[in-house]
Amino acid sequence: MPSTLWGLPTHPLVVHLVVFLVPLTVAATLVVALWPRARRVAAPWVLAVATVAVISVPMATSSGENLESRVPHSALVERHAELADMLLPLAGVMWLGLAVMTGVGWYARRESAAAPRWAGAVTVAAAVLAIGGAAASGVQVVRIGHSGANAVWHDVAAHPERR
Template sequence: MFSTIFGLPAHPLVVHAVVVLVPLAALSALVVAVWPAARDRYAPAALVIATLALISVPLATHTGEQLERHVRPSAFVEQHTSMADGLLPFAGLLWLGLAVLVAARRLGATREVSWPRYLAGGAAVVAVVGAVASGVQVARIGDSGARAAWHGVATSSGQVSGPHH
């Protein structure tokens, strides 16, 4: 896989997909999970966003692992890497909740049975848990990534330091 895009490290560019898509998927999942009237109209779109988010997570992880080989080891980088490895299960849980919610909604619309409604309720809970966990984890990973990238670059007085200045 690529490690650079137009000569720039791929990870800082690819990670923006995660930073945008995972919270957007989480917000979309929360809306369709807690607002049943929105499910018919928005659940399929939320599932598409969650699918793109789910695909973006391993791409960002892979490009991050490639970048890690080219930066000085530090506790900040190690913490960021460790936290980032835990995002995929949460994003997967969010996706699973939405996928089952969409499927249950379609089953309920075509059958005269009540079990799809119960399945949708359970899927909504899974989607909410996945949404909250994914959103929190993306914020934590982003914070640790910023610390890893910028630690030691600026002084407490705001003066930029480092080899280029």
């Protein structure tokens, strides 16, 4: 991934994709996990958005690592990078739960009246997994964003008289 786009560091540009898509996926995951009718209608679409969201996470961390090598080292930047490294596994858990819910739902609808008895239990387990991953991903995005803003703007907030 290039370290700059249009003369700007890539990271602040790419990170907005994560900041938009992960919370959108979190909200949509909660809807399809908790509302069976929405699951039947929207789960494949939510899974598609979740796939793009999960793919965008390594793009953001990679561009962040490129930027990290070009800025002065600080504990704030290090903390931001550590928090960011935890997002992919959490988003992956959310994606896995969504994928299982979507796949089981598709299989059960295909079998129509003869849906296997295990489908309901697997769907509930996948929903619990998706909800847990969604909650953790949502919290982690906030933590990462706050630490990133703190790393960039801490001097401005600490010295408001410098204008």
